Amino acid sequence: MDFAFTDSQREFRAELREFARAEVTPQLFADMERSGSEYHPEFHARLAARGWIGLQWPAEFGGRELSNLHATIFYEEMEYAFAPISRYRTSVVFVGQSVLAFGSERQKRFFLPRIARGELTGVWMLTEPGAGSDAAAIRLRAEEQGEEWVLDGEKIFTSGAQDADYGMVAARSDPAAPGKTAGISLFLVPLASPGLDIRPIRTIGGWSVNQEFFDGVRVPSWLLLGEKHRGWQAITRYTLNFERAGIARTGTLLRLGDELARLLAGGTSASSRSLRQRLAELRAEIVAARWLGYRVAWLYDQGQVPAAESSMIKVLTAELLERLAELGADILGWAGMVRGREAPLAGRVEFYLRSIWFHLVGGGTPDIQRSIIAQTGLGLPREPAPTSK
Amino acid sequence: MDFAPNEQQRMSCDAARKFFAREFPPQRLRQVEQEGLAAFLPVYRRMGELGYLGIGIAERDGGAGGDWLDLTLFAEEAGRALLPTLQITSVVLGANALLVLGGAEHRDRVRSLAAGASVIAPAWLEDTDESREQRFATRAEESSAGVTLQGGKRFVAGWDVAQEILVVARRPEEETSWVLVPRTVAGLFSSALRLSSLDTLHDLRFDSVALPKSAELRGAWNTWLDALDGAKIVVAGWAVGAAGAALDMAVAYAKLREQFGRPIGSFQAVQHRLADAAIALERAVAIVRYAAWLRATERAGRREAAMARLVAGRTLRQVAHAAMITHGGYGFMEEFDIQLYFRRARLLEWLIEGPALQQDIIAADQEDDGLRIH
Numbered sequence: 001m002d003f004a005f006t007d008s009q010r011e012f013r014a015e016l017r018e019f020a021r022a023e024v025t026p027q028l029f030a031d032m033e034r035s036g037s038e039y040h041p042e043f044h045a046r047l048a049a050r051g052w053i054g055l056q057w058p059a060e061f062g063g064r065e066l067s068n069l070h071a072t073i074f075y076e077e078m079e080y081a082f083a084p085i086s087r088y089r090t091s092v093v094f095v096g097q098s099v100l101a102f103g104s105e106r107q108k109r110f111f112l113p114r115i116a117r118g119e120l121t122g123v124w125m126l127t128e129p130g131a132g133s134d135a136a137a138i139r140l141r142a143e144e145q146g147e148e149w150v151l152d153g154e155k156i157f158t159s160g161a162q163d164a165d166y167g168m169v170a171a172r173s174d175p176a177a178p179g180k181t182a183g184i185s186l187f188l189v190p191l192a193s194p195g196l197d198i199r200p201i202r203t204i205g206g207w208s209v210n211q212e213f214f215d216g217v218r219v220p221s222w223l224l225l226g227e228k229h230r231g232w233q234a235i236t237r238y239t240l241n242f243e244r245a246g247i248a249r250t251g252t253l254l255r256l257g258d259e260l261a262r263l264l265a266g267g268t269s270a271s272s273r274s275l276r277q278r279l280a281e282l283r284a285e286i287v288a289a290r291w292l293g294y295r296v297a298w299l300y301d302q303g304q305v306p307a308a309e310s311s312m313i314k315v316l317t318a319e320l321l322e323r324l325a326e327l328g329a330d331i332l333g334w335a336g337m338v339r340g341r342e343a344p345l346a347g348r349v350e351f352y353l354r355s356i357w358f359h360l361v362g363g364g365t366p367d368i369q370r371s372i373i374a375q376t377g378l379g380l381p382r383e384p385a386p387t388s389k
Numbered sequence: 390m391d392f393a394p395n396e397q398q399r400m401s402c403d404a405a406r407k408f409f410a411r412e413f414p415p416q417r418l419r420q421v422e423q424e425g426l427a428a429f430l431p432v433y434r435r436m437g438e439l440g441y442l443g444i445g446i447a448e449r450d451g452g453a454g455g456d457w458l459d460l461t462l463f464a465e466e467a468g469r470a471l472l473p474t475l476q477i478t479s480v481v482l483g484a485n486a487l488l489v490l491g492g493a494e495h496r497d498r499v500r501s502l503a504a505g506a507s508v509i510a511p512a513w514l515e516d517t518d519e520s521r522e523q524r525f526a527t528r529a530e531e532s533s534a535g536v537t538l539q540g541g542k543r544f545v546a547g548w549d550v551a552q553e554i555l556v557v558a559r560r561p562e563e564e565t566s567w568v569l570v571p572r573t574v575a576g577l578f579s580s581a582l583r584l585s586s587l588d589t590l591h592d593l594r595f596d597s598v599a600l601p602k603s604a605e606l607r608g609a610w611n612t613w614l615d616a617l618d619g620a621k622i623v624v625a626g627w628a629v630g631a632a633g634a635a636l637d638m639a640v641a642y643a644k645l646r647e648q649f650g651r652p653i654g655s656f657q658a659v660q661h662r663l664a665d666a667a668i669a670l671e672r673a674v675a676i677v678r679y680a681a682w683l684r685a686t687e688r689a690g691r692r693e694a695a696m697a698r699l700v701a702g703r704t705l706r707q708v709a710h711a712a713m714i715t716h717g718g719y720g721f722m723e724e725f726d727i728q729l730y731f732r733r734a735r736l737l738e739w740l741i742e743g744p745a746l747q748q749d750i751i752a753a754d755q756e757d758d759g760l761r762i763h
């Protein structure tokens with residue numbers, strides 16, 4: 001065992017920190033507030049210019065051939081600065097990693113360099129009104145017609161579809177297949193396709209997700225991703241695990257913990273002592289989660305795709321974020337309920353508490369993560385109904 | 390003992406529930422979120438006309454009669470409808486404080502407040518930790534013309550629609566006084582704070598605000614604390630009412646929403662979470678009504694008021710959380726009503742007095758619980 005970072009990883013972290021100090025400016029947040037989007041195209045372009053999109057990909061596809069640990073360090077440092085990277089995540093972690101894991105040579109050559117250069121962003125379209133936790137229950141229909149597939153149906157809650165380029169869509173390609181997990185295929189669909197209607201749904205977090213209506217959307221055959229009718233196997237083996245490991249919020253946790261410690265420093269009253277004790281407890285758990293996160297990244301570097309551990313880091317960091325924000329609100333009292341950048345900690349305590357549902361529910365609810373951990377990690381038998389997402 | 394509401398209480402709760410269903414449906418609440426408290430005033434005035442606002446204040450004092458238990462049961466209905474809490478600050482605390490501090494000469498004021506014709510905004514919080522000690526930085530100094538106010542107050546509720554504020558201040562001799570300040574007076578500055586719930590609170594600053602002698606009320610500090618105790622029980626009622634409605638919505642949704650070919654309410658994870666919510670709620674209702682009864686029957690109950698306030702606030706947070714997660718991704722979407730409950734949970738945990746202060750009150754009382762039997 002060796003818990004030391006390599007020189008390359010240490011230097012990379014320093015470089016990221018320097019970049020974040022210079023580039024994550026109040027202007028960035030003001031821009032996003034104005035546009036009502038979690039995506040900041042210019043900032044994304046700056047990340048691309050540094051060569052930081054697709055860190056872990058082969059050089060021939062525009063990547064840097066770095067480790068997953070480098071990627072983890074990247075997320076941690078960007079989150080520590082509260083940098084906007086949600087579209088980075090959907091493009092790299094959900095779409096890019098899936099293309100790399102089970103895409104065709106042509107798809108790899110087309111998508112990965114474009115994502116790496118920041119020219120193309122992608123989103124993940126799995127959920128439907130009738131298929132949430134039961135993600136394999138998807139009904140969006142894909143029918144093969146000559147050199148094309150024709151897609152009809154609905155998706156819901158897609159993050160980022162309003163201004164992304166491609167959607168990775170899970171569809172039912174063989175309705176006659178036995179069982180709902182058979183007969184699913186994945187497609188990389190241009191979001192500007194005729195017949196594809198994208199409508200916003202407002203969340204209480206202040207941003208919108210999307211609902212999409214597919215009405216005879218034509219997709220050329222080469223954009224079928226992975227094996228025909230075996231999409232579910234690819235999703236559960238790869239995509240959902242990438243997603244869960246990739247949305248761990250360790251950097252945000254570390255930063256909020258440090259900020260709250262500064263707020264509490266110096267207080268001598270009994271109540272500030274008991275708040276400091278609660279924070280100390282949480283910080284211990286956060287650093288523990290950080291090391292679990294590094295271990296998950298290391299497992300990926302060993303060529304494994306650890307399902308139980310990916311679910312663990314997802315549910316653990318989401319719930320820690322909630323508890324930390326709750327503590328922040330208890331520390332701040334009334335001020336912890338105030339919205340906006342003039343509030344203490346730029347309103348982040350209030351914001352994370354209000355939008356904690358994105359972290360808890362996106363990528364699968366805590367119940368579903370626990371079922372996965374129990375069943376694939378501990379080998380316990382399934383509940384009467386199978387657990388999919 | 391009798392745990393059932395009496396005939397009168399049943400009828401008035403039933404009438405209140407119908408009134409809110411008609412006059413304050415969720416789309417009305419959403420309108421108030423957009424436009425502010427002014428959009429609530431028509432409903433508020435109607436509540437005054439119907440005698441809802443004056444519950445718990447004797448008729449001879451300008452109220453509608455009824456005791457604290459009647460008021461708390463009404464509060465549960467108001468909480469179910471997520472009614473803005475203007476009645477709590479303006480009448481339950483404001484008007485009652487005027488009565489105990491100022492007495493008969495304020496009857497007309499109280500009558501007007503209880504009728505919903507006017508609004509007062511009590512202002513007592515400052516930038517320090519919440520406490521029950523008289524350690525206000527805001528000062529009321531005697532001057533030739535009367536009294537001069539200097540300082541500031543934070544997180545004042547109801548200021549947007551109030552004609553007056555009631556400022557708790559400290560006199561040079563270290564005692565406390567309560568000063569009535571008209572909103573239009575010179576030297577008074579306000580800045581708005583928007584909460585998670587989309588309610589607007591205000592920070593106020595008093596820069597040598599000059600007022601006549603008659604604006605100052607004097608009284609024992611304990612009468613103010615007692616008024617806070619009363620208001621706190623009513624917020625607790627509001628909170629358990631809101632929690633009850635949130636739980637009802639979650640249960641209904643869990644029966645309706647299907648995943649894996651069956652209602653999500655059939656999954657043990659969902660059941661246990663909602664069962665825990667139901668346990669929390671039943672215990673909260675029990676202590677809130679008990680605390681209200683103690684007050685209604687004029688038994689000492691400061692400790693129980695604090696316990697009820699604490700338990701009810703925690704309960705609403707827990708139940709709203711369980712109800713949100715039961716709704717999966719839909720709970721996070723603006724168009725679903727459950728988020729309205731979630732966004733108000735912390736507000737209803739902190740209004741009048743927050744949880745840490747309740748813990749202090751309970752901890753400071755040396756009496757054995759086993760011997761506190763009424």
Ligand SMILES: Cc1cc2nc3c(=O)[nH]c(=O)nc-3n(C[C@H](O)[C@H](O)[C@H](O)COP(=O)(O)OP(=O)(O)OC[C@H]3O[C@@H](n4cnc5c(N)ncnc54)[C@H](O)[C@@H]3O)c2cc1C
Binds near residue numbers: 124156158159357716
């Ligand atoms: C902000 C946000 C962003 C999102 N972004 C995306 C995106 O980019 N792409 C995408 O495809 N999806 C996205 N989602 C969708 C997300 O993955 C789903 O919302 C989630 O999987 C839950 O599905 P549901 O909302 O239908 O809830 P439901 O499945 O209806 O769940 C409701 C409740 O039932 C419980 N439940 C359901 N089944 C079981 C079971 N078997 N055992 C125990 N409990 C169970 C759940 O835990 C939950 O508490 C997003 C969601 C949110 C909130």
